[in-house]
Amino acid sequence: MTKTAFIAIVGCPNVGKSSILNKMLGQKIAIVSSKPQTTRTKIMGVLTNGEIQLVFTDTPGYHKPHNKLGEKMYKAVGDSIGGVDACLFVTEAKGEIKKREAELIEKFKKLGVPVILAINKIDMLSDKKELLERIVKLSGLYDFAAVVPVCAATGEHIDELVEEMERLAEPSPHFFPDDTLTDQPERVLASEIIREKILRLMDKEIPHGIAVSIEKMRERDNADILDIEAIIYCERESHKGMVIGKKGAMLKKISTFARQDLESFFEIKVNLQTWVKVKEDWRNREGLIHNFGLD
Numbered sequence: 667m668t669k670t671a672f673i674a675i676v677g678c679p680n681v682g683k684s685s686i687l688n689k690m691l692g693q694k695i696a697i698v699s700s701k702p703q704t705t706r707t708k709i710m711g712v713l714t715n716g717e718i719q720l721v722f723t724d725t726p727g728y729h730k731p732h733n734k735l736g737e738k739m740y741k742a743v744g745d746s747i748g749g750v751d752a753c754l755f756v757t758e759a760k761g762e763i764k765k766r767e768a769e770l771i772e773k774f775k776k777l778g779v780p781v782i783l784a785i786n787k788i789d790m791l792s793d794k795k796e797l798l799e800r801i802v803k804l805s806g807l808y809d810f811a812a813v814v815p816v817c818a819a820t821g822e823h824i825d826e827l828v829e830e831m832e833r834l835a836e837p838s839p840h841f842f843p844d845d846t847l848t849d850q851p852e853r854v855l856a857s858e859i860i861r862e863k864i865l866r867l868m869d870k871e872i873p874h875g876i877a878v879s880i881e882k883m884r885e886r887d888n889a890d891i892l893d894i895e896a897i898i899y900c901e902r903e904s905h906k907g908m909v910i911g912k913k914g915a916m917l918k919k920i921s922t923f924a925r926q927d928l929e930s931f932f933e934i935k936v937n938l939q940t941w942v943k944v945k946e947d948w949r950n951r952e953g954l955i956h957n958f959g960l961d
Contacts, residue, residue, distance in 0.1 A: 667717065669835035672749075674723045677756035678766050682786040685818035686756060687711050687724045690828055694931070695848040695855065696724050710849040712842050718832045719840040723750065752780040752811070752834045754827075759788045759797050759815065763804065771807050782830050783810040789817045853880040855931065860896055860924040860940070864909065867920055875901035876909070877948060885934070893937045894928065899945045909942050917942065 675683045684696035687709070696709050709724040753774065757767060774781050783804060791797055801813055812830040816823040848855075857878040864876050882895035898920075900906045910917045917940060925938040 667837050668719070668840050669717060669832075670719045670721065670838040670840060671751045671831060671835040672721045672723070673752050673754055673831055673834075674725060674750045675754045675756060676725050676770055678764055681756045681758050682818045683756045684709075684724055686754075686784060686786065686816065686824070686827070687722055689818050689821050689824045690722070691847060693847055695850060696858075712846045712848065713828070714840065714842075714844040714846075715828075715832065718835045719842065719844070720828070720831055720835065721841065722754075750779070751836065752782065752831070754784055754831065755781050755810075756784045756786055757800075757804065759785050759791050759800055763807070768807070774808055780811045780834055781808060782827070782834075783808075783813045784827055785813065785815045786818055788815045788822070789820060852932070853883050856880050856883060856894055856928060857896065859927045859931065860898070860920065863920045863923045863927075864898070867916065867923070868908070875905060875948075877945075890934055891937055892928075892932060892934045893939075895939045896941075898940060898942045899948060900942065901944070901946055901948060903944050906942050906944050 675687060677683050687696050688694045691711050691713055695711055711722040711724065713720045713722070755770065755774070757763075785797065785800060785804075788797060797815055801815075804810075805813065811834065814823055814827045814830055816827055818824070850858075857880050860878045861876060864878075877899045879897045879899065880894060881897055882893060885892050898909060898917075900909060908916070909920070911919070921938055921940045924940075925936050928936045928938060
């Protein structure tokens with residue numbers, strides 16, 4: 667008998683939601699960086715183990731919105747929680763319970779949804795007593811279906827986390843072919859890979875004002891080469907110069923690292939061409955947010 671569970675991965679920015687998803691799938695489908703709010707849209711990942719299929723939705727970090735794009739990201743989290751069989755609530759092993767985390771727990775209570783708590787970054791703990799204290803505090807706020815301390819960076823206890831989620835699967839046909847990995851179109855995956863390199867190579871506010879549009883993506887006839895043309899959009903003219911860099915050095919660096927990842931993901935030689943343009947205040951412009959596929 668086949669079983670399925672739809673699971674939303676939720677939590678505050680930069681707690682490791684996308685890293686955990688990638689580790690569970692054994693393949694990188696969601697970009698990661700040390701910057702908060704890296705994930706902008708809902709990303710679906712599918713994990714099929716024999717008769718059990720888990721369908722994950724990786725959501726943006728739950729945070730106070732500061733622009734129209736932020737409002738859409740905030741709404742995406744609420745929408746995801748309301749339409750799933752269970753939630754995977756990701757938090758860090760250190761620190762106090764954040765205001766946004768408490769708000770998420772209140773949402774869980776209202777919906778009565780089964781929630782598995784994943785306490786990430788346990789490798790950062792010098793004293794394991796901190797982990798126990800964290801578990802006691804969080805467990806006092808909600809009756810979690812399971813609590814699993816994990817380390818997304820090393821993969822520690824990720825298998826146990828998957829096993830706990832598989833216990834929540836209900837008898838159902840599989841909704842996706844067993845070899846499905848994600849619902850993200852190839853162009854979206856390509857644009858996100860490029861954006862990840864910008865996030866990793868650049869600092870402060872610039873990466874959050876960046877969007878990447880794939881203008882062309884076509885495999886050459888009679889040649890194992892994938893041609894990709896991408897435009898990197900900035901919000902300010904000054905940011906454009908910084909993305910390009912002195913004599914084009916930064917843009918070349920971004921493109922080189924992105925091409926390497928693209929070739930690894932698509933398993934084909936990639937010819938990547940990138941340009942930088944300005945779209946002022948695009949994060950507050952509904953039409954541009956839609957054009958970039960972020961609504």
